[in-house]
Amino acid sequence: MSLLDVTGITLTFRGLAALMNVSFTIEEGEILSLIGPNGAGKTSMLNCISGRYHPDEGDIAIDGKSILSMKAHRRTEMGLSRTFQNIALFKGMSVLDNLMVGRHSQMKYGLLASMLYWGKARRHEDMHRRRVEDVIDFLGLSPYRHQVAGRLPYGVQKRVELGRALAAEPRLILLDEPMAGMNLEETEDMARYILDINEEWGVTVLLVEHDMGVVMDISDKVVVLDFGSVLATGAPEEVQQDKDVIAAYLGGEDETFLGR
Amino acid sequence: MQNKCGQFFTSYRQENRLFKTWFERFWLLVLFVGLILYPLCFDSYVLQLCMINIAIIAAVSLNVLTGACGQISLGQGAFVGVGAYAGVWFVQSGAAMLPEWMFVVFGGPFIPAILCGGLVTALVGMFFGIPSLRLKGIYLAIATLAAQFILEYVFLHWKSVTGGHSGMAVPAPEIFGYTFDTYPRMFYLTLACAVLMVYLATNLMRSKPGRAFVSIRDHHLSAEIVGVNLFWYKLQAFAVSAFMAGVAGGLWAHTARYLTPSPTFGIGLSISYLAMIIIGGLGSVLGAVYGAIFISVLPICLDLLAELVGGFFPELATPIKATKGGVFGLVLMLFLIFEPEGLAHRWRLIKAYWKLYPFAH
Ligand SMILES: Nc1ncnc2c1ncn2[C@@H]1O[C@H](COP(=O)(O)OP(=O)(O)OP(=O)(O)O)[C@@H](O)[C@H]1O
Ligand SMILES: [Mg+2]
Numbered sequence: 337m338s339l340l341d342v343t344g345i346t347l348t349f350r351g352l353a354a355l356m357n358v359s360f361t362i363e364e365g366e367i368l369s370l371i372g373p374n375g376a377g378k379t380s381m382l383n384c385i386s387g388r389y390h391p392d393e394g395d396i397a398i399d400g401k402s403i404l405s406m407k408a409h410r411r412t413e414m415g416l417s418r419t420f421q422n423i424a425l426f427k428g429m430s431v432l433d434n435l436m437v438g439r440h441s442q443m444k445y446g447l448l449a450s451m452l453y454w455g456k457a458r459r460h461e462d463m464h465r466r467r468v469e470d471v472i473d474f475l476g477l478s479p480y481r482h483q484v485a486g487r488l489p490y491g492v493q494k495r496v497e498l499g500r501a502l503a504a505e506p507r508l509i510l511l512d513e514p515m516a517g518m519n520l521e522e523t524e525d526m527a528r529y530i531l532d533i534n535e536e537w538g539v540t541v542l543l544v545e546h547d548m549g550v551v552m553d554i555s556d557k558v559v560v561l562d563f564g565s566v567l568a569t570g571a572p573e574e575v576q577q578d579k580d581v582i583a584a585y586l587g588g589e590d591e592t593f594l595g596r
Numbered sequence: 597m598q599n600k601c602g603q604f605f606t607s608y609r610q611e612n613r614l615f616k617t618w619f620e621r622f623w624l625l626v627l628f629v630g631l632i633l634y635p636l637c638f639d640s641y642v643l644q645l646c647m648i649n650i651a652i653i654a655a656v657s658l659n660v661l662t663g664a665c666g667q668i669s670l671g672q673g674a675f676v677g678v679g680a681y682a683g684v685w686f687v688q689s690g691a692a693m694l695p696e697w698m699f700v701v702f703g704g705p706f707i708p709a710i711l712c713g714g715l716v717t718a719l720v721g722m723f724f725g726i727p728s729l730r731l732k733g734i735y736l737a738i739a740t741l742a743a744q745f746i747l748e749y750v751f752l753h754w755k756s757v758t759g760g761h762s763g764m765a766v767p768a769p770e771i772f773g774y775t776f777d778t779y780p781r782m783f784y785l786t787l788a789c790a791v792l793m794v795y796l797a798t799n800l801m802r803s804k805p806g807r808a809f810v811s812i813r814d815h816h817l818s819a820e821i822v823g824v825n826l827f828w829y830k831l832q833a834f835a836v837s838a839f840m841a842g843v844a845g846g847l848w849a850h851t852a853r854y855l856t857p858s859p860t861f862g863i864g865l866s867i868s869y870l871a872m873i874i875i876g877g878l879g880s881v882l883g884a885v886y887g888a889i890f891i892s893v894l895p896i897c898l899d900l901l902a903e904l905v906g907g908f909f910p911e912l913a914t915p916i917k918a919t920k921g922g923v924f925g926l927v928l929m930l931f932l933i934f935e936p937e938g939l940a941h942r943w944r945l946i947k948a949y950w951k952l953y954p955f956a957h
Contacts (some may be wrong), residue, residue, distance in 0.1 A: 386821060412823035426814035428879070429807070441823030443804045447832055450806070453799035461803055517776045568693045571786060 337399050339508055339540050341363045345394035347380055347564075351432065351477065354380040356564045362508065362557075363470055365417050367534050369551045372561035373585065378544045379421055380563070383540075393489070398508070413441045415507035418498045419514060421544075426517040427486030431477055431496050434485050435468045438503030471499045477562045491522045495529075499509050502533060506541045509533065515547050523547060552576065558585070611645070614798060618761030633788060635780035641896070646851045648892045650844050653793045655872040655888040656855050656881055660797055660871070663878035664806060665833035667728050671740040672869045674747035675838045677861030678720050679845025684766050684855065685715030705771030706775035707852075714842035721838020728830045737861065744863055750859035759894030763856035766849050782851045789847055793840055797881045800836065809833050854918065875931055876939025888937040898923055942944040 347355040353379045362368045367444040370378050383389040385396055387408030395402055403411050417438075426434050443464060444474040448459040472478050475495050482487055485496055494514060501509055511530070515523045527550050533539045545551050551558065552572040561583050570576040575581055615621045627758035635642050658672045669675075686694065686709030699706040728736055733792050751758050758764070768777035769785070800806045808829045810817040820826055848853055859865075868891060876887020898920050906913030936941055 375732075388817065408820040409823045409824075409825045412717060414819065416823055420818065424815050424818040426818065428814050431808055433807055433810070437807045437824070440804065440808060440811075440823050445804065447805050447836065448799070450803040451796040451800045451836075457799075457803055461607050461612065465612075469608075500818075500822065559665050 339366075339398065340542070341395070341397040341400065342381075343386070343395050343397075345381070345384055345391045345396065346483060347377075347384060347389060349389045349433055353564050355384070357394070358561070358564070358566055359394075359475055360559045360569055361526055362540055362542060362567065364507075364540055365459070365534070365538065366556045367543060367554055368545045368557045368559065369555040370546060370559050370561060371545065371548070371551055372567075376565040378560040378561055380513055380564075382542070382544060384416060385411075386416060386510060390530055407439070412506075416502040416510070417504040417506035417508075419501050419508035419512055420496075421512040421516065423490075423493050425485045425493055425497055425500070427484070428573045431480045431485055431488070431499075432472075432480050432482060433467065434496055434500050435471055436464065439464045439468065439505075440501035440503060467505070471503050474532070475499045475502075492578045494518065494522075494526070498526075498529065502537070502539070506539060508542065509562055510542045511545075513546060514543070515545055517548060523550065530554060555566060597691075598667065606901070611952065612802070632784070634927040637784050639780075644892070644896060646779060646782050646786045647789040647848075648889055649783070649814050650848050651869075651892050652790045652868050652879065652885050653844035653847070653873065654841055655876065655884040656794055657844065658869045659835045659873045659876075659879065659884040660800065660809065660840070661833050661837035663873050663880070663884070664801060664813065665809035667725070667830060667833060668836075669732065669740045670737050670863070670870070670903040671743035671747065672837075672841055673723060673861050673863065673865030673867075674751075675717050675721055675841035676845040676848060676865065677751055677857065678838075679713045679717040679842025680849040680855055680861070680934060681713075681834075681845075682716040682842065683710050683846025684764070684849050685757055686710075686712045687767070688767075698872045703771050705769050706769040710843055710846040712845040714839040717842025717845065718835040718839040721841070722831050722919065722948060725817060725831055725834030725838075728834070729827050734878070744866055748858060748862060751861065757855060759855070760896070762859040763854060766853050768853065768939060769850045774898075776850070779851075786847050786851065789843065793843065794881060794885060797840070801881055805829065805836075813879070822863070849925060870886050872932045875928065875938060877940030880940040882940070883940030886943070894927060895920070916950050 340362040343359050345355050345358045346353065358381060359375075360368070361537075370381060371415050372378055378496065380389060383392050385540050387410075389402070396404055398411075398414050398416070403414060403416075406414070418452070426437060429437070443460055445457045445460055449455070451565065453461075467493065474479060475498065477492075477495060477499060480492060480496070489505065494517075498511070498514060500509075514530070518526060530541060530543065531554055543551070543555065555572050557577045558572050559569050560575060560578075560586045567584055568575050568581050570578075615624060629779040634645070654676055655673060657675075658669060661672075661818055662668050689706050690712070691705045691709070694705065694708050694712065699705060702708050724740060729737040731739055752760060754760075754769075768775050770776070777786050801809075808819070808824045811822065811824055812826060812829060812833075816826060872887035872891045873884050874887070875890055876885065877883025902913060902920065
């Protein structure tokens with residue numbers, strides 16, 4: 337059974353289709369990239385999976401169990417987490433608190449315990465803090481630990497957002513253009529982090545990214561979207577050879593683009 | 597990990613302590629000794645000090661809801677009113693409803709009544725918090741304004757409970773046979789309650805629900821993605837906030853010893869609580885404390901000033917008294933212009949400066 341099954345998803349906005357009959361699957365442990373030109377529907381697809389948009393047709397299932405009727409916060413408890421194309425941090429909170437909120441769905445204590453801050457609440461806070469520190473070490477965020485997230489440089493904010501998604505200890509992480517706006521060095525770091533998340537932390541990755549070099553390098557499987565429908569699915573090399581894909585990306589003119 | 601120059605933490609628990617250094621603990625102790633000695637040495641302004649304690653509780657309650665969770669409430673004054681009437685009702689007519697063991701454990705009906713008053717207010721707060729699922733910002737403000745007017749109407753017209761226009765007298769509270777019938781005694785009682793509430797709110801804000809509240813304020817879409825149940829947490833914010841406001845109301849009733857609905861719990865009170873948290877610093881518990889003290893003390897200082905000036909120039913006394921309201925507004929405005937992030941922020945800056953002393957850079 338696949339970790340995530342997307343079958344026949346159709347999503348329309350006032351009659352305009354953003355997604356048309358999109359299907360793909362992600363196996364446990366994979367890195368799957370979703371690529372396509374601007375406006376192809378990549379973000380819309382992630383929004384359908386994470387629960388922000390409700391598709392008109394089709395089904396999305398984790399471990400074969402449909403999640404479409406679940407609210408976004410319930411899906412997080414199922415092991416889903418994500419980052420956003422435009423940074424969506426809690427700007428007024430410290431980096432540490434941002435990551436601690438990331439663990440929200442793992443923390444099991446209520447209002448009264450928290451107000452007394454004895455016993456269970458305190459033990460849990462310490463325990464979760466330890467896990468969050470692992471993420472901070474992994475992403476090299478320790479110099480920023482107590483700084484307000486909204487005032488950090490762009491590249492660091494992107495990393496904090498990745499950290500927040502990772503702090504939830506997800507099984508499947510959805511990354512919406514994590515390298516957008518980064519320089520070469522930052523892009524390479526981010527690619528390294530994604531590989532480590534996948535290999536060391538054992539997290540399955542669904543990556544949306546425009547940087548073809550990175551996509552072709554690190555993906556196990558690539559799904560190409562164009563105008564809301566799937567153009568091609570397959571291993572990076574296969575997709576690179578695909579006539580339709582080349583045509584869609586380049587208007588059939590320049591074939592070197594996909595090949596690096 | 598490092599805090600002050602040369603101070604390192606060896607465990608997360610140590611870092612999470614509220615008062616991290618002996619220095620902080622020492623000055624806190626000095627503050628409380630001073631507060632405890634004050635009514636023994638002086639007898640003016642004790643009632644005002646009681647009211648400051650109560651204002652602190654109410655401002656902290658509003659800062660949890662509006663400052664931290666971002667849900668604007670223009671009905672906090674009325675929530676305090678609900679707590680006042682409910683608290684008094686539970687001491688008198690409602691006492692029969694309370695279980696026997698509560699009287700034994702808490703030494704009489706007063707403490708259970710205050711708690712039940714808080715719970716009733718929490719329910720009322722949750723009810724008026726339901727629109728927050730759909731409404732944000734200014735629209736929610738209008739919805740809570742409606743709550744304010746509805747509750748004021750109830751205070752005026754539910755005569756059997758509130759005494760209507762003419763109001764009603766409130767007996768002095770009694771705990772384990774000790775009667776709190778003077779202002780100094782009430783001062784100690786309200787101070788203890790204020791300390792307790794500030795402590796509870798601080799804990800709340802540094803753990804899971806507090807962080808969830810702030811996440812809703814900062815970015816409600818990501819809040820949902822990290823697993824925060826928006827509706828449930830907004831309701832919890834309303835409940836906690838209204839509970840504390842209710843406790844403040846119960847104490848108010850028993851300090852003033854006489855309740856009239858309007859203008860006591862009117863829109864003016866709601867707005868003054870908002871002023872307190874804005875001046876003090878939105879979202880910070882200590883900020884609410886500073887704001888409550890500042891807003892309560894400022895008019896007293898202006899009065900003193902008027903008296904002082906009036907002593908030297910008697911002909912100026914009346915015009916100064918007349919312009920007091922304007923001066924009050926002016927000070928608030930200047931404050932917002934020059935200290936837009938609130939007193940708590942200024943305090944942090946001062947502390948940050950001294951942290952590195954003498955190596956300021
Ligand atoms: N909330 C919305 N309301 C109306 N139309 C929308 C909405 N969200 C997306 N769309 C439309 O759906 C289409 C797909 O948008 P989407 O953001 O998913 O593209 P994308 O592949 O993520 O593009 P990009 O690479 O620019 O991020 C676009 O035509 C967009 O205008
Ligand atoms: Mg997009």
